[in-house]
Amino acid sequence: MNKRETGSCYEEQAAVCLQKKGYRIIERNYRCRQGEVDLVCRHGRYLVFVEVKYRSSGRMGGPLEAVNRVKQERIRAAAVYYMFSHNIPEDCPCRFDVVGILGNQVELIQDAF
Template sequence: MNKRKVGSRHEEQAAAFLEKQGLKILEHNFFRRGGEIDLVAKDGKYLVFVEVKYRATTTSGEAAAAVDFKKQRRISRAAQFYLLRYGYGEPPCRFDVVAIDGDEIQWIRNAFDYCG
């Protein structure tokens, strides 16, 4: 199975997990040149931008550790574009990470701040 298919499968898994936690998934794979947001969701009053990371094993590090500053900056820029594109203004937002290591799912709320 290629990496894109593996990634899509785990993004769907993360979306289902978040929906069970009460979030409403608004969009999958929002793309703009220079960045992508895996999931955009609504959690109460918050608009949530979610990065999904998967690692089959932790031999090369845990999935959450792969969301480094460079990745955070790309996600932040894509989120800014998303807000402008859909006319959201400045709603309360947060950046979450769903890290999947093997069969274990970890949801990290407020994983990082906006990196403009």
């Protein structure tokens, strides 16, 4: 399996986990010049931009650690463009969640940044 296939597999696992928690998946792998958002969801009244990170082991650091300041800024920029291009009002409540998958363990951090 190549990296894209591996990523898609774990993004699907994250999507299933989120749906069980009441999230509604709107879009997967949204890409624009500003960056990429793995999953765009609705959760209650929130529009949620979700980053999914997978690590097979903690040797190189945990998956949540990989969502550093630079990655966060690219996700924010992509989210702003997503809202603009989909005519979503600026006052729409939004948040950024991260799903970290380490081996078989899935962890959701709501409002991560």
